[in-house]
Amino acid sequence: xxxxxxxxxxxxxxxxxxxxxxxxxISGHNTLYWYLQNLGQGPELLIxxxxxxxxxxxxxxxxxxxxxRLKGVDSTLKIQxxxxxxxxxxxxxxxxxxxGPTDTGExxxxxxxxxxxx
Amino acid sequence: xxxxxxxxxxxSVQEGDSAVIKCTYSDSASNYFPWYKQxxxxxxxxxxxxxxxxxxxxxxxxAVTLNKTAKHFSLHITETQPExxxxxxxxxxxxxxxxxxxxxxxxxxx
Numbered sequence: 558x559x560x561x562x563x564x565x566x567x568x569x570x571x572x573x574x575x576x577x578x579x580x581x582x583i584s585g586h587n588t589l590y591w592y593l594q595n596l597g598q599g600p601e602l603l604i605x606x607x608x609x610x611x612x613x614x615x616x617x618x619x620x621x622x623x624x625x626r627l628k629g630v631d632s633t634l635k636i637q638x639x640x641x642x643x644x645x646x647x648x649x650x651x652x653x654x655x656x657g658p659t660d661t662g663e664x665x666x667x668x669x670x671x672x673x674x675x
Numbered sequence: 676x677x678x679x680x681x682x683x684x685x686x687s688v689q690e691g692d693s694a695v696i697k698c699t700y701s702d703s704a705s706n707y708f709p710w711y712k713q714x715x716x717x718x719x720x721x722x723x724x725x726x727x728x729x730x731x732x733x734x735x736x737x738a739v740t741l742n743k744t745a746k747h748f749s750l751h752i753t754e755t756q757p758e759x760x761x762x763x764x765x766x767x768x769x770x771x772x773x774x775x776x777x778x779x780x781x782x783x784x785x
Contacts, residue, residue, distance in 0.1 A: 597778070598777060598778065599764050599777050599778050600775055601775075602772075612771075613771075648718070648719075661707065661771055661772075661773045662707075663709065663724070664709075664719075664721070664773070666719050667718060668717070669718060
């Protein structure tokens with residue numbers, strides 16, 4: 558079975574340009590996450606979806622970032638316009654849902670999309 | 676909200692020795708504590724996890740211990756091998772949110 562698939566793996570753009578990342582989660586996984594990871598740091602949550610509903614987007618910079626998850630499967634994350642500080646790896650993860658009373662269960666990550674803003 | 680602190684930020688051990696990474700959390704409602712391993716340039720992958728109704732869990736050379744009273748949990752790797760070199764992240768989950776530690780870079784010296 559295929560894991561979480563992300564594209565593109567690498568993207569280099571100039572500042573003020575738009576960029577979009579795509580994620581295909583593991584089949585049957587209801588929960589989808591977008592994380593930002595800077596070099597040498599832990600993942601930082603941008604947005605979490607339960608099916609097609611964004612249930613936690615409190616850390617998403619909504620002035621320039623947007624996300625969608627049509628039909629509760631694939632998801633896209635967009636940045637417009639990109640800034641120099643947006644250079645990072647954007648990780649998508651999915652999980653089956655919750656496997657405990659209120660916990661997230663195991664997250665399965667994609668390979669990530671490395672963004673460089675010049 | 677939840678805050679997770681992880682120590683040390685870098686750990687260098689001789690091959691064959693043990694390594695211990697410690698994390699503390701602040702939210703007493705946290706009930707799930709996973710550990711992820713991330714090799715250079717690769718995705719984070721779950722290596723072991725523990726829930727709050729258990730004090731210790733082992734899987735071959737790795738083990739995790741949880742002290743709910745003190746709000747800390749630790750990762751133990753015994754008989755370290757070169758392939759253990761990576762960054763290890765702890766995390767704590769409460770109310771469906773997962774809060775990550777800053778990571779520990781583990782270096783295995785030959």
